[in-house]
Amino acid sequence: MKLDSKIPGGPIAQKWETYRSEMKLVNPANKRKFNVIVVGTGLAGASAAASMAELGYNVQSFCIQDSPRRAHSIAAQGGINAAKNYANDGDSVWRLFYDTVKGGDFRAREANVYRLAELSTSIIDQCVAQGVPFAREYSGELANRSFGGAQVSRTFYARGQTGQQLLLGAYSALMRQVDTGKVKLYERREMLDLVLVDGKARGIIARNLVTGALERYAADAVVLATGGYGRVYFLSTNAFNSNATASWRCYKRGAAFANPCFTQIHPTCIPVAGDHQSKLTLMSESLRNDGRVWVPLKKEDCKKDPSSIAEADRDYYLERRYPSFGNLVPRDVASRAAKAVCDEGRGVGPSGLAVYLDFRDAIKRDGRQVVSEKYGNLFEMYEHITGESPFETPMRIFPAIHYTMGGLWVDYNLMSNIPGLHVLGEANFSDHGANRLGASALMQGLADGYFVIPYTIGNYFASYPLPKVSVDHPEFAMAEAQSRDQISRLARVGANGKTTVMEYYRQLGLIMWEHVGMARNQSGLKKAISQIQQLKQEYWENVKIPTETETHNKNLEVALRVADFMELGELMATDALERNESCGGHFREESQTPEGEAKRDDQNFAHVAAWEYKGEGQKPALHKEPLQFENVHLAQRSYK
Numbered sequence: 001m002k003l004d005s006k007i008p009g010g011p012i013a014q015k016w017e018t019y020r021s022e023m024k025l026v027n028p029a030n031k032r033k034f035n036v037i038v039v040g041t042g043l044a045g046a047s048a049a050a051s052m053a054e055l056g057y058n059v060q061s062f063c064i065q066d067s068p069r070r071a072h073s074i075a076a077q078g079g080i081n082a083a084k085n086y087a088n089d090g091d092s093v094w095r096l097f098y099d100t101v102k103g104g105d106f107r108a109r110e111a112n113v114y115r116l117a118e119l120s121t122s123i124i125d126q127c128v129a130q131g132v133p134f135a136r137e138y139s140g141e142l143a144n145r146s147f148g149g150a151q152v153s154r155t156f157y158a159r160g161q162t163g164q165q166l167l168l169g170a171y172s173a174l175m176r177q178v179d180t181g182k183v184k185l186y187e188r189r190e191m192l193d194l195v196l197v198d199g200k201a202r203g204i205i206a207r208n209l210v211t212g213a214l215e216r217y218a219a220d221a222v223v224l225a226t227g228g229y230g231r232v233y234f235l236s237t238n239a240f241n242s243n244a245t246a247s248w249r250c251y252k253r254g255a256a257f258a259n260p261c262f263t264q265i266h267p268t269c270i271p272v273a274g275d276h277q278s279k280l281t282l283m284s285e286s287l288r289n290d291g292r293v294w295v296p297l298k299k300e301d302c303k304k305d306p307s308s309i310a311e312a313d314r315d316y317y318l319e320r321r322y323p324s325f326g327n328l329v330p331r332d333v334a335s336r337a338a339k340a341v342c343d344e345g346r347g348v349g350p351s352g353l354a355v356y357l358d359f360r361d362a363i364k365r366d367g368r369q370v371v372s373e374k375y376g377n378l379f380e381m382y383e384h385i386t387g388e389s390p391f392e393t394p395m396r397i398f399p400a401i402h403y404t405m406g407g408l409w410v411d412y413n414l415m416s417n418i419p420g421l422h423v424l425g426e427a428n429f430s431d432h433g434a435n436r437l438g439a440s441a442l443m444q445g446l447a448d449g450y451f452v453i454p455y456t457i458g459n460y461f462a463s464y465p466l467p468k469v470s471v472d473h474p475e476f477a478m479a480e481a482q483s484r485d486q487i488s489r490l491a492r493v494g495a496n497g498k499t500t501v502m503e504y505y506r507q508l509g510l511i512m513w514e515h516v517g518m519a520r521n522q523s524g525l526k527k528a529i530s531q532i533q534q535l536k537q538e539y540w541e542n543v544k545i546p547t548e549t550e551t552h553n554k555n556l557e558v559a560l561r562v563a564d565f566m567e568l569g570e571l572m573a574t575d576a577l578e579r580n581e582s583c584g585g586h587f588r589e590e591s592q593t594p595e596g597e598a599k600r601d602d603q604n605f606a607h608v609a610a611w612e613y614k615g616e617g618q619k620p621a622l623h624k625e626p627l628q629f630e631n632v633h634l635a636q637r638s639y640k
Contacts, residue, residue, distance in 0.1 A: 024462035031056035041068035044425030045225030047449025050173035053182035076163025077284035079155035104433020105584035130169035147438035201420035216471035228404035234509025258429035261576035266402035267334035290362035335399035358394035413456035434584025494545035
């Protein structure tokens with residue numbers, strides 16, 4: 001397997017503009033001759049489908065929900081980054097680029113990150129033109145607030161529902177193209193396989209989730225925008241429907257999977273309440289602007305009413321350990337710090353696995369009305385779930401799985417190593433390195449969809465001969481038969497199985513959280529691989545599911561996804577074992593500074609780890625794409 005990143009030459013500030021000027025084009029009359037499949041209708045998928053249809057391409061858009069408005073992008077609360085410098089506090093494209101490379105612990109491509117920072121300013125203009133109701137100052141200018149990993153205010157927001165408002169903007173653009181007939185929207189479909197013809201991506205096999213029927217769809221290129229794989233942990237902030245099946249099936253067709261061990265733990269999540277939960281609820285990182293994180297200094301105070309604990313007996317541990325950034329350190333740093341104080345026995349709440357996020361000082365300083373205007377709906381959400389008002393008592397928060405930085409490998413064009421398969425947003429690996437800064441997910445999804453893929457897909461069409469292919473091609477029949485065989489195999493096992501899918505799923509999540517979670521070590525990772533292999537064998541011998549396949553069958557849907565999660569979980573542990581360094585969200589206990597901070601090994605691991613599928617039961621092959629740092633000096637990350 002050859003990994004050619006196709007990064008253009010020249011100064012970094014000119015790479016994208018030069019590349020756009022020199023890439024091949026498809027003239028407007030010819031664009032209507034090309035068909036594109038877009039899988040996923042979140043921010044990346046909806047913006048890509050709308051933008052390509054606007055250019056004249058014919059688009060087939062696939063939505064796993066009953067409406068694109070239900071895509072998981074709506075769950076992003078806090079904001080979207082852009083280097084507009086409206087706050088006049090020294091921000092710039094370069095500073096956003098630097099913060100993102102540093103925040104990702106120097107494990108992302110410089111060229112991709114600079115392009116993202118450069119395009120960020122256009123995203124805001126695009127969304128304002130669509131009517132996205134960003135918060136504004138009294139003067140009428142768009143408001144900004146701070147997020148973790150930055151010392152400037154560059155995050156644009158719409159109270160605590162930024163993702164929802166941005167998605168409604170992209171959705172309106174998408175539905176306009178549906179109305180014109182340039183986009184054909186297929187709801188309640190799940191991609192089960194990628195179809196290759198002559199080595200190029202030419203279509204997909206999808207399952208109709210209402211009827212159970214397998215369906216074939218052909219095109220000239222496939223764009224994958226299906227999100228990340230955080231649900232491999234069972235409990236995460238992702239919606240239950242979020243899954244990794246589309247990406248995983250592409251991997252098994254030959255697409256390289258890059259940096260699967262790079263997962264993000266979000267520090268601001270409502271703690272686990274019991275075994276009844278199937279997901280966790282995130283409290284926006286924006287709350288760390290005004291909320292102060294603390295735990296009692298004395299273990300004996302942990303069960304006391306927090307209002308009764310004197311100021312001198314409180315440990316504002318982030319402010320103490322990281323005086324430069326305080327409560328706005330990046331997510332991986334804040335998460336590990338919370339784990340550390342809880343491991344010391346100073347965690348709060350019924351389980352002892354929580355810390356306080358306290359707004360007492362902000363309310364006293366600014367008044368309840370001002371705080372309510374900033375965070376009111378988030379406070380309401382917290383009170384609805386916990387029965388406690390953050391106006392009266394501190395929130396209790398604890399880290400949880402949130403985002404995945406790994407994903408299918410892509411080049412500068414956002415194309416995988418399979419010609420014609422383009423991957424956008426969280427489904428690719430390209431922009432965040434080993435840790436994503438807050439408010440950068442929405443930025444990447446919209447940059448990829450609105451401003452990158454509309455250019456680069458034309459370059460692909462103009463560079464490759466693409467004879468017309470229909471769903472009657474033998475490769476479609478073969479791919480459909482393979483999907484049908486897997487479903488039939490599950491149904492045969494499910495008829496006599498004794499253990500439900502959810503029981504196996506919870507077991508997988510516990511293994512992943514215990515050994516491939518916030519802290520990892522060699523013995524634990526080896527144990528995880530062994531346990532997952534054993535669990536996978538038991539699963540295919542004893543899982544219990546209803547056997548009807550040609551109908552709506554939620555258990556079968558989840559069973560197919562869990563089978564893929566088990567294989568992906570094994571690859572994640574394998575990648576984490578191979579990467580014997582600490583960087584960003586990947587914390588190897590064997591590699592840390594005397595102060596307990598992550599310690600990178602740039603000599604041996606300054607590369608992208610891209611894994612190639614070698615067949616069932618075979619160890620995947622590791623390919624390395626070296627990372628070159630010509631503009632940012634490699635340095636041990638410090639937020640002190």
